[in-house]
Amino acid sequence: MNYKSRITLDIVFKVVFKATGYLVLALLGGIFAMLIYNSISFFLDVKPWDFFTGMEWAPTAKSPKYGMLPLIVSTTLVTFGAMLIAIPLGVGTASYIAIYAKPRVKNILKPTIEMLAAIPSVVIGFLGIVFLSPGIADLADLPNGLNALNGAILLAIMALPTIITVAEDAIHAVPNAYKEASYGVGANRWQTLRKVIIPAAAPGVITAIMLGVGRAIGETMTVLMVTGNAALMPTGMFDSVKTMTATIAIEMGEVPYETTHYYALYAIATVLFFMTLFANIVGEFFINRFRKYHAV
Numbered sequence: 001m002n003y004k005s006r007i008t009l010d011i012v013f014k015v016v017f018k019a020t021g022y023l024v025l026a027l028l029g030g031i032f033a034m035l036i037y038n039s040i041s042f043f044l045d046v047k048p049w050d051f052f053t054g055m056e057w058a059p060t061a062k063s064p065k066y067g068m069l070p071l072i073v074s075t076t077l078v079t080f081g082a083m084l085i086a087i088p089l090g091v092g093t094a095s096y097i098a099i100y101a102k103p104r105v106k107n108i109l110k111p112t113i114e115m116l117a118a119i120p121s122v123v124i125g126f127l128g129i130v131f132l133s134p135g136i137a138d139l140a141d142l143p144n145g146l147n148a149l150n151g152a153i154l155l156a157i158m159a160l161p162t163i164i165t166v167a168e169d170a171i172h173a174v175p176n177a178y179k180e181a182s183y184g185v186g187a188n189r190w191q192t193l194r195k196v197i198i199p200a201a202a203p204g205v206i207t208a209i210m211l212g213v214g215r216a217i218g219e220t221m222t223v224l225m226v227t228g229n230a231a232l233m234p235t236g237m238f239d240s241v242k243t244m245t246a247t248i249a250i251e252m253g254e255v256p257y258e259t260t261h262y263y264a265l266y267a268i269a270t271v272l273f274f275m276t277l278f279a280n281i282v283g284e285f286f287i288n289r290f291r292k293y294h295a296v
Contacts, residue, residue, distance in 0.1 A: 035270040042066075042263030051267065057231040058246070059261040066193055066264050070233045072271065074148065074241035077234055078223060079216045081152030082159060086212055088164030091198075097164070098171040099193055110168070117161035120169040125225030128154045133226065137217070140238050146228035154222050159212035166211060170204020171197055203287040209222060210283030220245040244272045 046066050054067015080273070084097045092119070097106055128150055174197050179180030182192040198205065228240025229250065248265050 032273070035266055038266035039270045042260065042267045045260045046264070048089040051264075057242075059251070059255075059264060062124055064260065068244070068268060068271070070231055071242060071244045071247055071268065072275075073245040074227075075217065075235055075245070075272075075275075077237070078148050078151045078155060078227065078241060078243055079213065081148060081237055082155035082216045083209070083213060085156035086159045086163055086216075087209055090160050090208065090212065091167050092189060093160075094164045094205075094208075095165035095193055095198070097168050099189065099197065110165075113161050113164050116157070118281070121158065121219060121221040122225070124154055124158060128222065128226040128257060136238075142238060144228075146226055146240055147228060147238050148234055148241045151223045151227040151241070151243070152237065154226060155216045155219055158219060158222065159215045162215055163208045163212040166208035167201070167205045170201040170208065173204065174200045180207075189280050206287050207213060207284055210280060213279050214276055217272070217279065218245060220249045224249055244268050248272075 001113075010263065051066055051068055053069055054065060055069055055213065057064040057071060058065040101109060106261055129146075132153060133145030136150055137143065176185045178196050178200055180194055182196045187195070206230055223243045224246040227246065229242045229246055230240035231242040231247070234238070234241045248268055252259070252265050255265065
């Protein structure tokens with residue numbers, strides 16, 4: 001291939017890759033514009049204050065109510081509970097694989113964990129109904145175990161492969177010089193992990209946690225199956241809840257087109273979009289702080 005052909009080929013691929021990058025931005029912008037447009041149509045009929053602070057979600061009642069505060073609280077409760085379980089287990093498992101596990105154990109454990117991500121969410125939800133729900137009901141003396149705790153446990157299981165894989169890569173990427181320097185001043189393996197390796201890998205670990213949060217917030221089928229779908233303000237983890245994703249999945253297929261109820265589901269989706277965006281911005285803020293700290 002002569003020089004002119006190489007230059008032409010380079011220009012062609014540069015244009016193609018640039019176009020794909022702009023296409024992704026255009027798709028994201030189109031989704032955002034669609035959400036905002038339909039949400040505005042909803043807020044022309046319902047006051048934003050009533051929507052965000054209302055305590056009752058009953059869009060099909062004789063006198064419809066569009067209060068989504070219980071949905072926001074339910075989604076936050078289930079996600080927070082899932083992260084309380086998934087973060088220590090995920091980071092701990094990633095640390096074991098990267099630092100303590102022997103090569104043979106690592107070669108078995110890591111692919112097994114990654115395969116967990118391939119299990120369909122409907123299967124995990126079914127297992128939660130069959131096995132986890134009766135146990136929770138017996139433990140708390142409840143009629144059934146379809147509640148926020150059930151959803152949090154299953155979401156934690158679903159978020160674990162992402163957290164473990166990304167966090168393990170971040171921990172493994174810490175230069176050996178850091179470890180050798182720590183061992184050289186007399187630190188043991190645990191002290192090195194806690195005071196040297198984890199802080200050095202903090203940007204990657206935070207990224208793993210934020211990806212886990214995003215997975216938990218956006219999950220639909222599992223929480224739809226195991227949380228009870230009661231659109232009431234929860235008072236604890238043993239209450240049945242209805243998340244925003246479950247609300248959209250249940251009601252979007254049957255709602256009349258271009259009605260207030262129809263536009264209300266778009267408004268919920270917009271709130272969900274901003275919640276996920278906020279979680280990513282917070283994660284990016286702490287990642288940049290740790291990067292600046294290490295740069296100094």
